Amino acid sequence: MIENSQARKVSSESNQSQTLYVGSLEKGFRVLEAFRDGPGDLGLTEIAARTGLDKSAAQRFTNTLQQLGYLEKDPRSRRYRPAVRLMDFAYTYLQHDQLAEIAMSRLIEASKIFGTTVNLCVLIDTAIIYTVRIPHEKASFPATVPGRRMPAFCTAGGTVILAYRSREEAEAVIDASDRTAITDKTVTDRTAVMERIAEARDRGYGIGIGQALPNEISVAAPVLDNRGRAIAAVQIPAYMPQWTPQEAREKLAPLAMETARSISGMLRPTE
Amino acid sequence: MIENSQARKVSSESNQSQTLYVGSLEKGFRVLEAFRDGPGDLGLTEIAARTGLDKSAAQRFTNTLQQLGYLEKDPRSRRYRPAVRLMDFAYTYLQHDQLAEIAMSRLIEASKIFGTTVNLCVLIDTAIIYTVRIPHEKASFPATVPGRRMPAFCTAGGTVILAYRSREEAEAVIDASDRTAITDKTVTDRTAVMERIAEARDRGYGIGIGQALPNEISVAAPVLDNRGRAIAAVQIPAYMPQWTPQEAREKLAPLAMETARSISGMLRPTE
């Protein structure tokens, strides 16, 4: 007998719903999520281990996902990997994202000014997630991929979004964050992080030097709704030694701010 | 009493599995897929209509997907829309895609030569799906979004991939395709389409002029595995009148071919 286990987050409004919740669906997604952690194919046993499902369940969901076309199975190794069909979801999301639509052409323009990569990111839980990327240099592969998550607390995008949210919200996010250092320069101290957020607010842009990658400078400016609340950030990475922090502040920060402002101005009013 | 309905495709190898198939998972994905067709939020009733689920089922799956964070609900209108979290799947897929990883830097380089957009696409069923996009001009928004599908039969990418598959496979795909014209120049006739595929094979690249968009020229070259079979295509769009078909053939086609060849050469041998 299995206890109902895993306390499930219950949405704030209107909730009787244990009975309107389909647990099987959650389990299916858990299997897909198991592939998010790292590259490499997974065997049945490893999937079971990562998801907390038993072997039978892993078998069933894995099989179902394969039949649906979301997983591929290598008949030799009998291991699974994500299938192209998953890309449908990116399209589904982006097609509905008014922000991405407005931003796209402006991000492309911005990327041409100095020939840099330009990204759009939004906050989700304690992370930022890149929704649109206009890559211009060969950074590490994961850094060029849409859908990539990074911790909000140590990224320029994350800090500048929090800078344009309420103090309470910013603190809540920082407190909920796993603030493990990524590089030896990553600022993890709560007060210091809050300080960086305050700075971002003062300057109108966030900047991180070697926070997430040793040789990376990252600047980001907020996309604001009509109440002045950040809903996203335009982020521009630059790499040392080609760029210096000062150059980034003088050239890239204004570009990010101008681009973000232009996007903000086009948003259809919330409410 | 509901008949077991919807004859389900049964995977070719090893199949007893009605019992290893979780129908609820399929229904959940059907709900997400309902959002793929077009932009705009959906209400419960419309979701039920599009998915073929009854109101209760739509209610259950919609609620579950919302709790999982894949759908958002507007409390005012009580309508649903895709949530950012769907972008996770793009990352999950791309992170595991050796091809995308190899291709990325080369596509970026290629895009700089003439300042054009450069895409990577793969075949899925009768469609191509863009997995990597390096956008350089403001085309229509959907045309810049990864995960976008287009019919294989009328795209340069689709025809050139089929050109480097077996004749049987190419015919099977064309026959299975819904060959509705997209522009007034779209070639839909079976023989004519097969002819275009043969031409692509002869020249080493595919080209379409106004096939999918009135003023678009599209060229594409095949990425080949070690047996000479196409696994993807490098596709470059150009727009008239800035580009003429002849210029595209002389400049963009060679660029696409060179880029595709370079990617092919880096693939770890299949098998």
Add this chain to the structure above:
DNA sequence: CCCATAAGTATTATATTGTAATACTTTTTG
């Protein structure tokens, strides 16, 4: 402005569907 209709929400009894135990086969590895 108000009524009629449609859309969305909540509840519950029922059995279909998902479950997990187990035995079997294939692969890996020491």
Add this chain to the structure above:
DNA sequence: CAAAAAGTATTACAATATAATACTTATGGG
């Protein structure tokens, strides 16, 4: 080559998903 591990198939069981229905909230035409 033996032993263990990984993957596959089968089945009896009941927990979970289901769909009918009653209820509440919105919408739009007269």
